[in-house]
Amino acid sequence: MRSKNTIHIADLLKRVLGDRKFRQGVRKAEIALHWNEIVGPEIASRTRPVQLFRGRLIVECDHDVWRTELTFLKPEILKRIAEVEGEGAVKEIFLK
Template sequence: MERKKQPVDLAERTKSTAPLKKELDGLLKGIKRYQKQRYAFWESVVGEKIAKVAMPIKNKKGVLFVKVEDAVWRFELTKRKDEIIEKVNLHLKKNTIKDIVFI
């Protein structure tokens, strides 16, 4: 005995996912706000222009992972990595950062 599939009402389906989307959007905004607060020093270290295209996302065992907008900036920042590490450590007043990975 074969069961017939009930037609899906897309309007109803969209309504049921709307609260989830709202919750996820709120969660993502909260994460971004937290990252900005955690790495608030970043703009003062690298400058406004670089801070607009590159943002630290995590620090794991002395390696700072920085999300970069595009490959051109990633290349430029890689060339300046040692300088940026030095500035970050000066700002933090300790040698916390040993390496930076631009992703």
């Protein structure tokens, strides 16, 4: 006998997968997983993506020199992220 509070698994999956926070969390995890391939091993060893919110990716750098370097590489990084995640997944990069 089903209770009034039960929900079909398909409906639950639609809710979870349709949730923006969930999708952004998955995208951030995928970007982190592919970070080495996106920016290259040297930059990846000095930086890491820490947050993705409303198309804005926050990248933490271990030194000001790397933050300055990445400022000039933002267009290329955005292009590579689009290749991995699809166009528009990340619209801006903020360096921290």
